[in-house]
Amino acid sequence: MIVVPGTASQVLAHGVAEHLGAELASVTCRRFPDGELYLRIETDFSGEECVVVQSTPPPQDRNIFELLSLLETLKEGGAAEVTAVVPYFAYGRQDRRFMEGEAVTSRVLARHVSVHADRCVTVNLHKSSILDYFEVDATELDASPLLGEHLRPGVSRRSVVIAPDAGAAWMAQRVAEVLGCRHDYLEKKRLGPGEVVLKQKELEVEEEVVLVDDIIDSGGSMVEALRALRSQGAERVHIACVHALATGSAIARLLASGAERVAGTDTVPSQVSVVSVAGLVAKALK
Numbered sequence: 001m002i003v004v005p006g007t008a009s010q011v012l013a014h015g016v017a018e019h020l021g022a023e024l025a026s027v028t029c030r031r032f033p034d035g036e037l038y039l040r041i042e043t044d045f046s047g048e049e050c051v052v053v054q055s056t057p058p059p060q061d062r063n064i065f066e067l068l069s070l071l072e073t074l075k076e077g078g079a080a081e082v083t084a085v086v087p088y089f090a091y092g093r094q095d096r097r098f099m100e101g102e103a104v105t106s107r108v109l110a111r112h113v114s115v116h117a118d119r120c121v122t123v124n125l126h127k128s129s130i131l132d133y134f135e136v137d138a139t140e141l142d143a144s145p146l147l148g149e150h151l152r153p154g155v156s157r158r159s160v161v162i163a164p165d166a167g168a169a170w171m172a173q174r175v176a177e178v179l180g181c182r183h184d185y186l187e188k189k190r191l192g193p194g195e196v197v198l199k200q201k202e203l204e205v206e207e208e209v210v211l212v213d214d215i216i217d218s219g220g221s222m223v224e225a226l227r228a229l230r231s232q233g234a235e236r237v238h239i240a241c242v243h244a245l246a247t248g249s250a251i252a253r254l255l256a257s258g259a260e261r262v263a264g265t266d267t268v269p270s271q272v273s274v275v276s277v278a279g280l281v282a283k284a285l286k
Helices: 007-020 060-076 105-116 128-133 144-154 166-179 220-231 250-256 278-285
Strands: 002-005 027-031 037-041 049-053 081-086 119-123 137-141 160-163 182-185 187-192 195-199 208-216 236-244 259-265 273-275
Touching: 002 007, 007 049, 007 060, 007 278, 037 060, 049 060, 060 081, 060 105, 081 105, 081 278, 105 119, 105 128, 119 278, 128 137, 137 278, 144 166, 144 208, 144 236, 144 259, 144 273, 160 166, 166 182, 166 208, 208 220, 220 236, 220 250, 250 259
Parallel strands: 002 049, 049 081, 081 119, 119 137, 160 182, 160 208, 208 236, 236 259, 259 273
Antiparallel strands: 027 037, 187 195
C-alpha cells in the first residue's frame, strides 16, 4: 500500500502511513506564476493499492482541485485501487436544495470524488446524509471518542458535556461516555453566517463544562454558548471540536471569552489540532 499526501494533510498522511506500515509517496506540488497547479507523483505506484490523504478546508476549491488531480493521476496511471481519505469534507452545509436553483455542492463534490476513487473515507460529516451522494463505497468515521480521551486527564467526572445545539447532542453523548459524566445541549437559532441566538434553557451546570461541536468556523456559536454557560455558573469551560477551521480570530475570541482551552483534531491543520485521527483512519483502511 502507498499513502499519497496532499498538501493540506501532509503530517496526517505521514501518521496514517506509519500506522499502516505503508510507503509514503513523494509528491511534487507547486504553482505556476499564474497560480495554476503543477503536480507529479514521483513514487512508482503502478499496480499498487493507493490511498490519497487530502483534506478540503479553506481554500476549499484549491484543495479540492488538488485532491481530484491526485485521484485522477493515480487512476489513469495504473494504480490497482484508489481510496480517497478526505478528513474534512467541504461544502457539508449545502447538503440539500434550500431554495429553487441552488447547487447542492456537497453532492457535486461527492460525485467528482466518485469518478476516480474506488472508495472514500471521511471524518464527521456535517450531515451523514451526504454519504448517499457517493457513487462508490463511502465510510464516515467518528472522532468524538478521541476528543474525550484527550480531555479525560484534566476533566472531572462531575463535569457535564454540552453541545451548542440539538443536532450535536449525539456528539456530546459520545464524549460524555468516554469521560464518564453527564451530557446535555443548548437550544440555538442561526440567523446567518456567524450570527447565532441561543434560546434560554436552564441546565444543571457544574463548575466545569466541556463544550463540543463538529466544526468551529468563525467561533460565533461557541462564543455565545460559552457566555450562556458561564452565566449559569460554569467556572471552567473546555472547548473541543473535530474540525477546527478557526477562520479569522476565532481561537482568540474563544480564549478572550473565558475558554480554559480549545482542542481540535488534525483533520484540519491548525494551532489547536492536538488530537490525531491517523490511527482511526488507518484502522478503517485495514
